[in-house]
Amino acid sequence: MELDMINIINCVRNWRVPASSDELLASCDAIITHEFGDQKTPSQSTIAIVRDAVELCRKYDKPLITQFPGNIVAEELGLTPFAVINSHAVTGKYLDTEEVNRQVAEICGAYGWKRVIVCTHPHHIWRAGNNLQTFGLEAIYPRNAHIPYDSDCSRRMVWSAWLFVPYEICARALYMRMGHL
Numbered sequence: 001m002e003l004d005m006i007n008i009i010n011c012v013r014n015w016r017v018p019a020s021s022d023e024l025l026a027s028c029d030a031i032i033t034h035e036f037g038d039q040k041t042p043s044q045s046t047i048a049i050v051r052d053a054v055e056l057c058r059k060y061d062k063p064l065i066t067q068f069p070g071n072i073v074a075e076e077l078g079l080t081p082f083a084v085i086n087s088h089a090v091t092g093k094y095l096d097t098e099e100v101n102r103q104v105a106e107i108c109g110a111y112g113w114k115r116v117i118v119c120t121h122p123h124h125i126w127r128a129g130n131n132l133q134t135f136g137l138e139a140i141y142p143r144n145a146h147i148p149y150d151s152d153c154s155r156r157m158v159w160s161a162w163l164f165v166p167y168e169i170c171a172r173a174l175y176m177r178m179g180h181l
Contacts, residue, residue, distance in 0.1 A: 012169055014126045019143040020117075028140050029113030030082070031056050032104050034120035034128050035067040037153045039095060042069045044150040045121055045158060053119040054079045056142060062117075065107055067100050083107050097128050097171075098180055105135035115140055121147050123164055127172050130181045 037043025
């Protein structure tokens with residue numbers, strides 16, 4: 001996709017997605033989490049994200065697909081995830097949004113699942129959800145404005161909006177350029 005002015009504007013201005021209705025949330029096939037921290041130990045952000053996802057799993061009786069280390073949080077809360085995405089399928093290294101969503105789509109495809117609730121940080125959810133749709137899944141959005149940044153995380157980028165938002169704008173532009181949004 002070419003980065004025209006409309007796409008550039010979308011990269012910069014889309015910071016909120018509308019929370020889905022309870023009826024739409026209940027219609028999901030699975031609930032997924034994206035990690036928001038250092039990918040080694042759960043950050044305060046990841047803990048809040050997974051806590052919300054576990055509540056949704058219990059409320060709607062749906063399976064959880066989580067990115068490591070979210071499974072640690074889920075298990076501490078008494079929920080065993082249906083699947084855990086813990087490494088890049090090709091490189092074995094850093095799990096970016098694209099790779100997590102690709103693996104989520106493979107898992108969902110194996111079970112005929114089409115609708116997923118996307119649980120992640122509010123400043124990441126627009127890209128995560130739009131990218132998920134490129135894999136043929138419908139992204140459903142829970143309320144998530146309360147998910148914090150984590151100033152104690154080893155990954156500086158997730159300490160604050162001042163550090164994350166410029167990165168996210170660049171990531172969105174890259175994803176758009178590559179046709180992944």
